[in-house]
Amino acid sequence: MVASLARRFGDLDTAEEAAAEAFATAVTRWPSDGVPPNPGAWLTTTANRKAIDRIRRENKRCGKHLEAHMLADDNPPDSPDEGVIDDERLRLIFTCCHPALSMENRVALTLRMVGGLTVPEISRAFLVQETTMGQRITRAKAKIKAARIPYRMPGAEDLPGRVSGVLAVLYLVFNEGYLATGPDTDPVRQELTTEAIRLTRLIHALMPEDGEVVGLLALMLLTESRRAARVSAGGELVTLDQQDRGAWDAALIAEGHQLVRRRLASGVAPGRYQILAAINAVHTSAPQAHDSDWSQVVALYDQLARIDPSPIVALNRAIALAELDGPEVALAIIDPLENELADYHPFHATRADLLRRLSRSQESREAYDKAIGLAGNTAETAYLARRRQELA
Amino acid sequence: MQYLISVIHDSPDLATPSEMAAIDVFNDRLTADGHWVFAAGLGGHDTATLIDNRGEEPVLTDGPFLESKEYLAGFWIIEAPDLDVALELATEGSKSCNRKVEVRPLLAE
Numbered sequence: 001m002v003a004s005l006a007r008r009f010g011d012l013d014t015a016e017e018a019a020a021e022a023f024a025t026a027v028t029r030w031p032s033d034g035v036p037p038n039p040g041a042w043l044t045t046t047a048n049r050k051a052i053d054r055i056r057r058e059n060k061r062c063g064k065h066l067e068a069h070m071l072a073d074d075n076p077p078d079s080p081d082e083g084v085i086d087d088e089r090l091r092l093i094f095t096c097c098h099p100a101l102s103m104e105n106r107v108a109l110t111l112r113m114v115g116g117l118t119v120p121e122i123s124r125a126f127l128v129q130e131t132t133m134g135q136r137i138t139r140a141k142a143k144i145k146a147a148r149i150p151y152r153m154p155g156a157e158d159l160p161g162r163v164s165g166v167l168a169v170l171y172l173v174f175n176e177g178y179l180a181t182g183p184d185t186d187p188v189r190q191e192l193t194t195e196a197i198r199l200t201r202l203i204h205a206l207m208p209e210d211g212e213v214v215g216l217l218a219l220m221l222l223t224e225s226r227r228a229a230r231v232s233a234g235g236e237l238v239t240l241d242q243q244d245r246g247a248w249d250a251a252l253i254a255e256g257h258q259l260v261r262r263r264l265a266s267g268v269a270p271g272r273y274q275i276l277a278a279i280n281a282v283h284t285s286a287p288q289a290h291d292s293d294w295s296q297v298v299a300l301y302d303q304l305a306r307i308d309p310s311p312i313v314a315l316n317r318a319i320a321l322a323e324l325d326g327p328e329v330a331l332a333i334i335d336p337l338e339n340e341l342a343d344y345h346p347f348h349a350t351r352a353d354l355l356r357r358l359s360r361s362q363e364s365r366e367a368y369d370k371a372i373g374l375a376g377n378t379a380e381t382a383y384l385a386r387r388r389q390e391l392a
Numbered sequence: 393m394q395y396l397i398s399v400i401h402d403s404p405d406l407a408t409p410s411e412m413a414a415i416d417v418f419n420d421r422l423t424a425d426g427h428w429v430f431a432a433g434l435g436g437h438d439t440a441t442l443i444d445n446r447g448e449e450p451v452l453t454d455g456p457f458l459e460s461k462e463y464l465a466g467f468w469i470i471e472a473p474d475l476d477v478a479l480e481l482a483t484e485g486s487k488s489c490n491r492k493v494e495v496r497p498l499l500a501e
Binding site: 098100146148150154 | 393473474475476478479495496497
């Protein structure tokens with residue numbers, strides 16, 4: 001079978017992988033679905049489909065422009081074959097993101113099995129050893145097999161919870177790729193945001209009615225639109241108010257705004273990702289930083305705080321509130337969060353900035369020191385170090 | 393496929409009457425739905441005896457094999473087609489006996 005696949009697709013790796021995947025699917029599904037009447041033909045057909053799928057994925061990943069991805073992924077299925085492939089992909093995503101697997105194993109398995117990234121690529125992106133990443137994938141596969149995690153779409157009652165699990169994995173992958181990058185960053189990290197967007201688009205195409213999927217996609221697009229403006233030539237983080245808005249990607253912003261508007265029009269109460277997307281939409285609507293509609297942003301954070309009363313939401317709300325009511329009011333809100341956010345470097349960076357604006361330089365300096373000590377990212381520490389230096 | 397649901401506890405206290413009642417309800421459900429294989433509560437860790445006969449002579453020790461804060465208090469063995477079903481049952485089990493539980497597959501023949 002591998003030979004005939006190799007002949008058809010001209011690539012032994014593709015053939016071997018496709019054959020292995022076909023066998024794996026058979027092993028998982030035949031015990032519950034029953035052995036098909038013609039097992040050989042089933043295997044060959046399945047392997048062929050998986051090979052086509054893989055090649056399509058490889059071609060998409062080689063595309064240099066996000067626009068090409070957008071057009072390709074928006075094509076509706078034009079044959080029954082496509083629909084079957086989509087069902088397979090959905091099943092695969094939900095299985096790889098099963099709640100019985102640890103978060104890090106879900107991420108590794110999803111990127112490998114659904115994203116098609118190689119183990120070396122995933123390891124470099126998450127800055128772990130290849131053996132470690134390989135083990136995560138091996139353990140996850142072994143658990144799926146040994147504990148019999150079923151290879152199927154969750155039932156209707158379980159679906160909302162399971163979807164949010166998948167979105168959490170994709171959001172984690174996106175953030176990992178989006179962390180502001182320093183001068184010695186591996187370019188593979190940028191592939192992570194592209195991959196996260198591609199997989200979220202896939203879920204969106206397969207579940208177009210789910211509001212939080214739309215929200216996450218919009219959030220990713222609007223965040224990604226600012227990538228080019230986010231790091232200076234010198235490798236330093238550029239904050240939102242200082243970014244060159246001309247460098248923002250207008251096409252991504254337009255698509256993000258359209259998705260946010262669509263969710264608003266639905267009249268359904270928005271979940272977390274939809275609100276975060278709306279906040280980003282407000283920011284990306286402003287031609288210049290001083291045009292930002294901060295009262296809208298605060299109102300959205302008020303909404304977010306009602307469904308997610310975490311201290312991080314309170315912190316981000318306070319940052320926006322500072323633009324309306326001044327740094328003193330904001331500081332009064334975030335100081336009590338010290339216990340919960342002591343190890344969270346943006347907390348100290350925020351305090352440092354507010355104290356600076358209140359001319360409390362010594363306290364500001366101490367806060368910058370704490371932030372720099374906790375921050376890992378080189379672009380961010382460069383920025384924080386400069387701000388500290390500029391203090392009177 | 394069979395799964396072991398281990399009940400984990402951190403004190404020698406046995407189940408309260410209301411916990412026992414809830415466990416009975418849960419056991420009835422397991423039986424009615426065809427999941428029941430076997431279940432039992434265990435004597436406290438003070439009632440355990442450790443035997444090590446790997447060497448020349450067997451060694452007997454009074455007490456459990458692990459000195460730990462948490463230990464095995466009881467178990468169910470259930471029959472379920474896949475982990476999703478096993479987890480759903482174990483979730484109800486944890487609530488009814490008011491303890492943490494661990495779900496593990498039994499190795500197939």
